[in-house]
Amino acid sequence: MNFYVTYFIIAAGLFAFVGAFTLFGVYAERKISAFIQNRLGPTETGKFGSLQTLADIVKLLQKELIIPAAADKVLFLMAPGIIFIAVYLGFAALPWAPGLVPSHINIGLYYIFAIISIETLGILMAGWGSNNKYSILGAMRSAAQIISYEIPAGFAIISAVMIAQTLNLQDIAMQQGILSAEKTKFLGLWDVSATGGILAWNVFQAPHLLIAFVIYFIASLAESNRAPFDIPEAESELVAGFHTEFTGPQFALVFLAEYSMMFLVSMVGVVLFLGAWNTPLPNIGSVTLATWTTGTIWGIIWILIKTMSLVGVQMWIRWTLPRLRVDQLMNLCWKVLTPLAFACMLISGVWRLWVM
Amino acid sequence: MIWDFGFSISDFLEFRILFKRTINGLTTAWKGLSLTIKHLFTSNSKREIVSVTDDNYFKKQNDTNTIQYPHQELPVPEVGRYQLDVEIDDCIVCDLCAKICPVDCIDIESIKATEVIGQTSDGSKKMLYAAKFDIDMAKCMYCGLCTIVCPTECIVMTNQYDRTVFELKDLTYEFSDMSPEDAAEKRILLEKQQAEKQAAKLAAMKAKEGGA
Numbered sequence: 001m002n003f004y005v006t007y008f009i010i011a012a013g014l015f016a017f018v019g020a021f022t023l024f025g026v027y028a029e030r031k032i033s034a035f036i037q038n039r040l041g042p043t044e045t046g047k048f049g050s051l052q053t054l055a056d057i058v059k060l061l062q063k064e065l066i067i068p069a070a071a072d073k074v075l076f077l078m079a080p081g082i083i084f085i086a087v088y089l090g091f092a093a094l095p096w097a098p099g100l101v102p103s104h105i106n107i108g109l110y111y112i113f114a115i116i117s118i119e120t121l122g123i124l125m126a127g128w129g130s131n132n133k134y135s136i137l138g139a140m141r142s143a144a145q146i147i148s149y150e151i152p153a154g155f156a157i158i159s160a161v162m163i164a165q166t167l168n169l170q171d172i173a174m175q176q177g178i179l180s181a182e183k184t185k186f187l188g189l190w191d192v193s194a195t196g197g198i199l200a201w202n203v204f205q206a207p208h209l210l211i212a213f214v215i216y217f218i219a220s221l222a223e224s225n226r227a228p229f230d231i232p233e234a235e236s237e238l239v240a241g242f243h244t245e246f247t248g249p250q251f252a253l254v255f256l257a258e259y260s261m262m263f264l265v266s267m268v269g270v271v272l273f274l275g276a277w278n279t280p281l282p283n284i285g286s287v288t289l290a291t292w293t294t295g296t297i298w299g300i301i302w303i304l305i306k307t308m309s310l311v312g313v314q315m316w317i318r319w320t321l322p323r324l325r326v327d328q329l330m331n332l333c334w335k336v337l338t339p340l341a342f343a344c345m346l347i348s349g350v351w352r353l354w355v356m
Numbered sequence: 357m358i359w360d361f362g363f364s365i366s367d368f369l370e371f372r373i374l375f376k377r378t379i380n381g382l383t384t385a386w387k388g389l390s391l392t393i394k395h396l397f398t399s400n401s402k403r404e405i406v407s408v409t410d411d412n413y414f415k416k417q418n419d420t421n422t423i424q425y426p427h428q429e430l431p432v433p434e435v436g437r438y439q440l441d442v443e444i445d446d447c448i449v450c451d452l453c454a455k456i457c458p459v460d461c462i463d464i465e466s467i468k469a470t471e472v473i474g475q476t477s478d479g480s481k482k483m484l485y486a487a488k489f490d491i492d493m494a495k496c497m498y499c500g501l502c503t504i505v506c507p508t509e510c511i512v513m514t515n516q517y518d519r520t521v522f523e524l525k526d527l528t529y530e531f532s533d534m535s536p537e538d539a540a541e542k543r544i545l546l547e548k549q550q551a552e553k554q555a556a557k558l559a560a561m562k563a564k565e566g567g568a
Contacts, residue, residue: 036392038421320392321385336378 010102014091022259023053029315036319063248068131071245075129080246080253083122087261089115094267095170097277097299098179108169109157112268113150116223119261120146123232123242126254130245138241141326142232145222148333149229153219155341156212159348160272163206163356169268173276176201178283178290188355196290197282201275206351212344213273215337217310220265222329224258227318231326266310270303274310277303407431436515437500440491442531446476446510449484453502453511461495462502463488467542470549476508486532487539493519494527 027042027050034041042049067073093108095101105111120143127139164172174180178196186192186199187207193200203210222229233241243254270276277299281289293302324332403420405428406413423430432438454462465488474482502511521527534542 032396035396038395038419040420040422040424043424316389316393316396320388335374 014102015088018088018091018256018260018263021263022256023057025259025262025311026053026056026255028312029318032312032315033319036316057252060252061249065249066245066247068245070131072129072131075125076245077250079122079126079129080243080250080257081122082125083119084253084257084260086116086118086122087257087264090264091260093169094264095173095271095276096303097296098174098294100296100299101170104168104170106166106168106171109161109167109172109268109272112169112264113154113157116261116264117146117150119257122257126246127242130242132245134238134240135242135244138232138234138238138244141234142225142242144326145225145229145232145329148330149219149222149337152215152333152337152341153223155338155345156216156219157272159212159341159344160202160209162345162348162352163202163209164272165352169271169276172202173271173278176205176275177278178294179278185356188351192282195282195284196278196294198275198280199282200278201273201280203273206348206355208344208347208351209273211340212348213269215341215344216269216273217313218337219333220269221314221317222333224261224265224314226262226314228321228324229329230318230323231329234323236323262311262314263307266314267303267307269310270306274306275302403428405430432515432517434515436517437498437513438517439493439514439519440496440502440529441512441514441516442489442491443510443512444486444489444531444533446478446508447486447489447531448476448480448482448508449486449489450507452505452507456501456505458499458501459495459497461492463490463492467539468546469542470545476510478508480508485534485539485542487534487542489531490528491531492528494524 030052031041031049033039042052045052045055067076090112092103093101093105093111123142123146124139127135127137127142130136160172161167164175166172175182175184177184177200178194180193180200183191183193184196184200184205186204188205190199198204203213221227225232232238233243235241238244243251246254279290279293279298279302281293283290398419401420403423405423408430449464449466451464451466454460454464464486467485467487469483469485472481472483473485476482498513500513503509503513519527
């Protein structure tokens with residue numbers, strides 16, 4: 001029975017992390033957007049406004065839970081929970097450090113992409129249940145967008161999986177550093193099994209994965225409904241899209257889901273393409289930087305740094321690029337990203353057969 | 357046809373256009389991104405407050421634009437035309453300001469004095485008491501007409517613009533320095549004098565009628 005206690009502790013720990021990250025993420029987003037627009041952002045609550053989001057969540061949790069008279073109560077009440085749980089469950093299979101993964105399953109990547117697809121269901125439930133034009137429009141857009149962008153994202157992922165030959169995220173992580181059991185080759189030519197560092201990351205083991213990574217990153221922006229693909233929320237046209245009618249704790253849950261989704265897709269990208277928890281520092285002769293900076297604590301530090309930087313790039317893009325129109329969105333997905341992702345997958349096959 | 361691969365020249369051209377557009381999209385996106393990242397790292401210090409008359413005033417827009425208001429204030433000229441102020445000692449209670457006010461925010465109640473009560477600083481005689489001189493700053497539209505018509509220049513606009521209050525009635529400024537008791541006393545004096553005058557008038561009329 002003891003292992004059940006462990007399960008609950010791990011689940012609670014992940015939830016605490018997701019909550020803490022959301023608080024930090026919202027604060028970072030507000031500060032980054034402010035600096036980009038020559039403003040200052042929150043400054044009053046706490047030092048440099050650092051307690052602002054804490055104050056916000058306390059306020060949100062105290063608010064009344066309002067259910068519109070015409071709403072479908074069951075769908076309306078369940079939707080934020082489903083949206084959040086779908087994303088939260090995805091965290092179960094993500095590796096944090098060598099030997100540190102909440103759930104060591106050999107189809108981890110498949111599982112993650114299956115489970116976060118359920119988010120679309122939650123969004124559709126929210127849109128339909130609200131019984132509001134804007135909400136249903138937002139939900140329909142979201143469904144169309146996520147289903148479309150899962151295709152290029154999927155092919156980009158498959159091209160990385162073909163190089164790694166496994167769906168187990170911990171094994172994929174292991175192959176990109178000095179702990180790899182197989183030979184790792186920089187650009188498929190130079191054996192860097194003992195050197196490790198940045199040279200052993202997937203994007204440098206097979207250079208076409210750099211393109212695959214960019215495709216995956218663009219598609220992941222669309223999947224987490226972030227600008228420039230935020231047409232489901234599109235505040236200038238749809239008020240707030242599928243979460244227009246939500247208040248208080250439910251709204252907080254939708255927000256929590258959005259920010260954990262940002263972290264999740266970034267972390268998957270880091271694991272697949274950017275060396276997961278492996279150090280970027282290579283071993284150079286007797287200066288074994290890679291060996292020194294590999295370990296459980298180091299692993300957590302590296303993966304957090306990498307993931308946070310990707311989240312930072314997501315925010316940077318959000319506050320720079322204008323929103324795409326629906327037809328532009330679909331054009332980009334089907335006419336540009338999907339063929340390119342196909343090409344990457346093809347090159348992956350050739351690479352696997354002839355180079356590795 | 358034998359050589360039909362299902363792929364024509366026009367398809368190829370379309371592909372080229374698409375390719376060009378993709379490259380164009382990426383480069384323009386990068387242009388925007390490099391611009392915003394420059395701002396991300398240049399402007400996170402406090403705004404330096406300079407007056408609008410300063411030569412560098414418009415260059416400051418490239419830095420932090422936010423003025424953290426209660427902590428920082430933009431300097432305003434000494435002759436700023438914001439809230440109204442009345443020097444009641446100079447007021448001859450002529451009521452011109454109340455009459456010209458387009459929004460009727462000035463409320464004056466005058467009592468005639470029984471004699472000349474003094475002089476303003478520019479030498480005008482004061483013959484009226486101001487029992488009430490209220491300006492409702494919440495209604496004022498800052499047109500400044502009252503300051504123009506004032507014959508003794510006792511009503512002026514000042515450089516004070518921030519009067520945040522908790523009650524709306526606190527925005528009604530009372531400039532009269534007369535206490536209600538004083539005002540009542542003056543009213544009685546005036547009534548007495550008017551009654552005397554009336555009596556004198558009646559007496560004079562009677563004398564006239566009797567004489568005729």
